[in-house]
Amino acid sequence: AQSVAQPEDQVNVAEGNPLTVKCTYSVSGNPYLFWYVQYPNRGLQFLLKYITGDNLVKGSYGFEAVFNKSQTSFHLKKPSALVSDSALYFCAVSSTSGAGSYQLTFGKGTKLSVIP
Amino acid sequence: GAGVSQTPSNKVTEKGKYVELRCDPISGHTALYWYRQSLGQGPEFLIYFQGTGAADDSGLPNDRFFAVRPEGSVSTLKIQRTERGDSAVYLCASSPRPGGETQYFGPGTRLLVL
Numbered sequence: 001a002q003s004v005a006q007p008e009d010q011v012n013v014a015e016g017n018p019l020t021v022k023c024t025y026s027v028s029g030n031p032y033l034f035w036y037v038q039y040p041n042r043g044l045q046f047l048l049k050y051i052t053g054d055n056l057v058k059g060s061y062g063f064e065a066v067f068n069k070s071q072t073s074f075h076l077k078k079p080s081a082l083v084s085d086s087a088l089y090f091c092a093v094s095s096t097s098g099a100g101s102y103q104l105t106f107g108k109g110t111k112l113s114v115i116p
Numbered sequence: 117g118a119g120v121s122q123t124p125s126n127k128v129t130e131k132g133k134y135v136e137l138r139c140d141p142i143s144g145h146t147a148l149y150w151y152r153q154s155l156g157q158g159p160e161f162l163i164y165f166q167g168t169g170a171a172d173d174s175g176l177p178n179d180r181f182f183a184v185r186p187e188g189s190v191s192t193l194k195i196q197r198t199e200r201g202d203s204a205v206y207l208c209a210s211s212p213r214p215g216g217e218t219q220y221f222g223p224g225t226r227l228l229v230l
Contacts, residue, residue: 032216043221043222043223044207046218051216092158094216103161103175104149104209107158108156108157108158
């Protein structure tokens with residue numbers, strides 16, 4: 001079975017400061033890792049993904065994530081937070097093993113609040 | 117281009133009634149997924165279609181839930197004898213193919229069972 005943990009329900013950061021949203025995962029086989037963002041009453045919006053290759057992944061809106069295989073982590077980062085980044089962030093994993101549906105397993109989400 | 121669309125955006129029904137939720141994926145995407153998101157939780161997988169066939173329905177909670185995709189494009193999630201516990205946001209996602217491809221999500225259908 002695959003699982004994702006987002007240890008922080010909420011992260012508060014001042015505008016202009018760097019932000020980190022944490023994610024750890026557990027899968028059999030090689031992981032495919034994703035970050036999505038959800039604004040109120042909106043669907044999930046794709047930010048970035050790791051499939052293979054460089055451990056530093058760059059995505060939309062200045063976000064990036066670092067894949068660490070030994071720590072089974074995939075933390076989301078941004079060098080300088082904006083108030084408009086305030087939203088709910090979900091980490092998700094699928095893998096190359098299993099029935100082959102590549103279904104996503106999501107964490108519970110982390111609410112990011114950027115304070116002006 | 118057009119994204120994934122879902123109708124209706126909101127559905128209120130009474131306990132015991134039957135509901136249908138529709139998903140129109142991105143054109144050309146062969147993989148289609150249904151997820152359910154309860155309040156304060158991340159989405160949970162329900163069923164996956166590759167083309168017309170349900171390749172993995174291991175996430176369906178019980179036999180009241182059923183989904184079809186007869187022509188390999190639009191999909192309908194059907195819930196019989198609805199219960200209050202079925203209240204949630206039902207999300208549909210599509211991807212060009214399975215296997216690490218990005219899943220693009222629709223805005224969801226918010227189902228409320230009274």
